[in-house]
Amino acid sequence: MSTGHGAIPKLSGDIRPLIPKLGLRNYWYPAIADTNVGTRKPLKVALLGEEICLFRGVTGGVVAIQDVCPHRGARLSEGVCHYRGTVACPYHGWVYDESGKNVAVLSEGPDSGVCGKPGTEAHVYPTRTLKGVVFVWIGDAEPAPIEQDVPEEFFDADALVQVGQVYWKCNWEVALENSMDSHVNYVHRNAVVVARAGFIARGAQGEHPLYVGNGFGGDVSESNYMRRSPRQDLYPNGWKWPKTNYRRFFTWLTKPLAERARRNIPPPRSARWCGGHHLPGMFRAEFGWDLYTRMCVPVEEHLTRVWYYHCTRPKNGARRLWDRLMYATLRRWIIEYNFSRQDEAVMLNQRYDTPEKLSGTDAEVIQWRKLVVTRHYGGRDAPFDYRNPDGLAPDAVPLERVSVRYLQEQARVRGRR
Ligand code: FES
Ligand SMILES: [Fe+2]
Structure with a gap:
């Protein structure tokens, strides 16, 4: 059964007007x-x-x-x-x-x-x-297998998934494009979760997105964990960014804790559910204390209900209780409010109908738009024309190409041997 809206238009130039204002159906x-x-x-x-x-x-x-x-x-x-x-x-x-x-x-x-x-x-x-x-x-078609649209941890008895919800007064696609570009370390430079882990001058990542079948992952080699950017950038006219380095004192205290917390983040089990964009409207990241998902549900044209799924894999009951307690008291506020309200503040008045001049670090956003338009017009099974780096088939992307946490865990296991 076709689940689309007709022939797939040409995917060149500015395709934002082709993105469905109320999301993808079916x-x-x-x-x-x-x-x-x-x-x-x-x-x-x-x-x-x-x-x-x-x-x-x-x-x-x-x-x-x-x-x-x-x-x-x-x-x-x-x-x-x-x-x-x-x-x-x-x-x-x-x-x-x-x-x-x-x-x-x-x-x-x-x-x-x-x-x-x-x-x-x-x-x-x-x-x-x-x-x-x-x-x-x-949608009007027969329901597809739900495993295709809902992250893998929802089907895993050992995973703890804690859920939060906020509203953003912007379009769902605008909300979703707020990821996998260079904004994170700039917009969020004073967010608690970013400040505690140390300042990285540049946020660029995801220049070569990998298509994994239901969306895109960022290439690990382009992540800030593998490719360190300078702590402070110096411009030819003498400008420095960040302007001062005071926060290093603070970071000196908090960074060991932040790195310890990262070990709590479970790597995804499959590349299909790696960090990055996933249909029908998710962004996932190995971030803070857990593997988290922002699911942007269109409510109205300029209103989005953002669901957060925070996934951990607690080793025992005490740890499970701890994760719950920390999310309820602290982490929910740190991620869903302190961090994410900074995004919302920008997006509220962001124009989406004026010309753009995109950068190489917007590569993933560009591909994501093409995928959304393809699936809107062609239906959820429409083939998507994208060539992965190294000619990798979408279902053959190895986890180590798209998950920093997976790599870190592998290194830890090797270190123990
Ligand atoms: S019963 Fe009359 S409108 Fe519903
Ligand atoms: Fe953000």
């Missing part, structure tokens, strides 16, 4: 944390321009149903779950079960002539709950 998206859905009152969530009502089915699983009542358009999410596994519309009491069937009309009684007639059924979205996150299939 993919799995996170909708809500399972614990937010109660048994008495339904909930509303909006994504990709869809309005969805959530309630609990007979066996407790979360059901996603269209939020507009087929009768006369009232909101099911404003109704009540009178009977187990159903939701009743607040207006005339049409009751829907978890298959979307209209099973009662409370304002007309058991003999209602319209109840269950063709046209009374509501659309139900396929859902799947993983690690406490309810994922919803958005």
